[in-house]
Amino acid sequence: MSYHPVRQPGVTDRADQRSCDSEVRHPMTHADPDAPANGPKPAWWLRPLVAALGGREATEGLWPLLGITMFATLATSAFYGYVGVWAVVELRATPGEVGWLLMLNAVLSIVSGNVGGRISDRIGRRPVLVGSLGALALLMMACAVVGDHKMLGFALVAAANTVSTPAWTARNAVVADVVGPERRAQAFSSLRVCNNLAVVTGPALVGLVLLVANWSMVFLLLGVLGLGSAVFAQAVLPGGIGTPKTREDHGGRRFGMLRDVPFLALLFSTLLSFMVYVAYARVLPIAVVSTYDLGQSTWGFLSAINPMLVVLFQGLITKRTAGVHDSWRIAVGVLLMGVPWLLLLVNHSITMIAVVIVIFVAGEMLWAPATQAAATDRAPEHARGAYLGAYGATMTVAWAVGPMTSLALLEREGEDAMWVFLALTGLVASVVGLIAVRNGRREADGSAPAHEPATVAAN
Structure with a gap:
């Protein structure tokens, strides 16, 4: 099976393009993106969610990525939504010190997001996504044993922020790898709905845990959710997704x-x-x-x-x-x-x-x-x-x-x-x-460099 290719040189007729695409679909898409979803209707209790995500056509073939997004964002939104509160209440940090921590996180994210994206171009998306989410989960769990050691807590938060950023870069790149240009806006729209559902649910979940337990239990729970998202990503993402189809040197185009x-x-x-x-x-x-x-x-x-x-x-x-x-x-x-x-x-x-x-x-x-x-x-x-x-x-x-x-x-x-x-x-x-x-879409106007689609097997 192969991923959705860029527009082939010389193919100008949309029908011809669909014919070309139908031969080289990615395992995650399972269907021509221009075709309506003809599979069985979702269960009645899932239909409101499918409608909120944009309908069956929008979600077809994207459920693995939507699931990864929901699990991962549930953990990260809860973690980052409460980490400032934890720093002030448990680590006895001042608001000013928390502000400097957030500034440091921003700087580290700029570097790690860029580096992570480049690494995913070389070794594929799945290793970066799984490794990033797994490392984040372990760092969140480590926060459970910090106690009141402020500098150690700050170091773990900064490290968690640094390792998590490449996951989102790789996830967004997966959309480009498996979804054609005509469906990408809708795909990103569906991911945004999942993000918002998780952002609303995550902090509320932490609040409930704090009513009956303590911060250590919060971080352990978030770590389990993070590990779950990493395991899920490993299970559902094809191993070769995003891996370069050829090994030619792109050094001349590095900049x-x-x-x-x-x-x-x-x-x-x-x-x-x-x-x-x-x-x-x-x-x-x-x-x-x-x-x-x-x-x-x-x-x-x-x-x-x-x-x-x-x-x-x-x-x-x-x-x-x-x-x-x-x-x-x-x-x-x-x-x-x-x-x-x-x-x-x-x-x-x-x-x-x-x-x-x-x-x-x-x-x-x-x-x-x-x-x-x-x-x-x-x-x-x-x-x-x-x-x-x-x-x-x-x-x-x-x-x-x-x-x-x-x-x-x-x-x-x-x-x-x-x-x-x-x-x-x-x-x-x-x-x-x-x-x-x-100026126009690169893929839509055929200006992207042509590559022969290669097959990647789903594990």
């Missing part, structure tokens, strides 16, 4: 990414877009509580709007806009994420904040799958991991720089200046993203 101007422009747009996104996750809660005096419990209810809407509507929106070019979905999506902040200049009541969040989430659901698909499509086959490692690094940088920039403006110039800055940032990201992606 090709630096000459890929459209991709660099997309990275710049993505960096600015993530800075706007991070403002929702990190800056808005602070403004709601400290500036608008709405109370911590109020933000708890407001914050539930985002994951709820993503779970309910992400798959549907991506499916309905499948015919729209990625460049326009990115441009409109980022505008909807950035411009609504200006509404808070007029009114900052609970109702207005809820309206801003709803508009923001609508833009997020347009932008996120489209920009992931655009970055993936732009990557040449032999360097997908490296390209997606660079893409992931922009997110890490934004999580480090975004809150620092916005909160500095909030402190020095006030909230109005901060909202204007975020709106302008979204506007620039929208224009740059539109121009970058309008």
